[in-house]
Amino acid sequence: MTQPVVDVAVGVLIREDGRMLLGSRPQGKPYAGYWEFPGGKMEPGETVHDALKRELDEELGITLRRSVPWFVTEHRYEHAHVRLHFRRSKDFTGEPVAKEGQEFGYFSASERTPGLLLPVDLAIVARAELPDVFEERADQTVLSTAALRATVVRDRDARYVGARAETFDDVMKARAMDFDFVIVPKAAFEECVRGGEALLPVYVEGVPAAELDRWQEAGAHGVKP
Numbered sequence: 030m031t032q033p034v035v036d037v038a039v040g041v042l043i044r045e046d047g048r049m050l051l052g053s054r055p056q057g058k059p060y061a062g063y064w065e066f067p068g069g070k071m072e073p074g075e076t077v078h079d080a081l082k083r084e085l086d087e088e089l090g091i092t093l094r095r096s097v098p099w100f101v102t103e104h105r106y107e108h109a110h111v112r113l114h115f116r117r118s119k120d121f122t123g124e125p126v127a128k129e130g131q132e133f134g135y136f137s138a139s140e141r142t143p144g145l146l147l148p149v150d151l152a153i154v155a156r157a158e159l160p161d162v163f164e165e166r167a168d169q170t171v172l173s174t175a176a177l178r179a180t181v182v183r184d185r186d187a188r189y190v191g192a193r194a195e196t197f198d199d200v201m202k203a204r205a206m207d208f209d210f211v212i213v214p215k216a217a218f219e220e221c222v223r224g225g226e227a228l229l230p231v232y233v234e235g236v237p238a239a240e241l242d243r244w245q246e247a248g249a250h251g252v253k254p
């Protein structure tokens with residue numbers, strides 16, 4: 030039997046020091062005790078931002094101001110088929126309070142949480158340190174492959190890998206190959222986020238600083254012109 034898809038709003042809340050908020054799943058829920066990003070199921074008629082705002086308030090007493098779309102991914106559990114709508118935010122207030130008996134804390138991607146992360150979230154934690162604006166530098170390695178023009182971002186620990194994409198098909202391949210993000214030309218953005226939500230974090234080439242907010246609202250981050 031096919032399970033209905035459950036839409037879930039998930040937040041990557043990044044503190045000033047760059048650490049992200051993670052918490053443990055409360056007792057009584059599937060995967061209780063596993064660590065995850067804050068969020069929860071969307072209610073009918075809610076936008077992703079509104080659902081996230083509600084969940085953050087209900088679970089942790091945090092007030093979410095601005096968040097921007099990041100990417101969407103699906104996963105089939107035994108208990109549910111979920112579509113996770115990730116948004117990123119650096120604009121929130123309030124010290125988290127565990128309202129449902131969960132544990133929580135702020136972590137960098139290289140720090141271990143006290144309990145295991147949900148397996149789906151493992152790769153996404155590394156992506157949380159992707160910058161708002163991607164700056165191409167001389168020490169990055171460009172790999173030529175037949176399938177994709179792949180750019181390996183060699184930061185200190187080679188934590189994430191991106192690919193250049195021009196079509197939706199390129200993006201699908203990049204996702205299948207476990208790339209962490211794509212860089213797309215401005216003119217290809219809409220085609221690459223077919224359906225309105227990106228399958229991977231997207232950077233758009235040549236976004237001037239003055240236009241960054243507008244692109245972020247549409248689900249794209251920037252690459253320095």
Ligand SMILES: Nc1nc2c([nH]c(=O)n2[C@@H]2O[C@H](COP(=O)(O)OP(=O)(O)OP(=O)(O)O)[C@@H](O)[C@H]2O)c(=O)[nH]1
Pocket residue numbers: 037038039058059060065066067068069070071104106109111113147149150
């Ligand atoms: N909040 C959250 N859920 C995630 C993440 N990753 C992930 O696979 N999920 C899945 O998305 C679903 C979210 O449901 P939930 O049980 O947390 O939502 P909720 O608080 O609205 O639940 P309830 O109202 O049924 O108690 C779960 O199946 C969970 O395993 C994540 O990083 N954060």
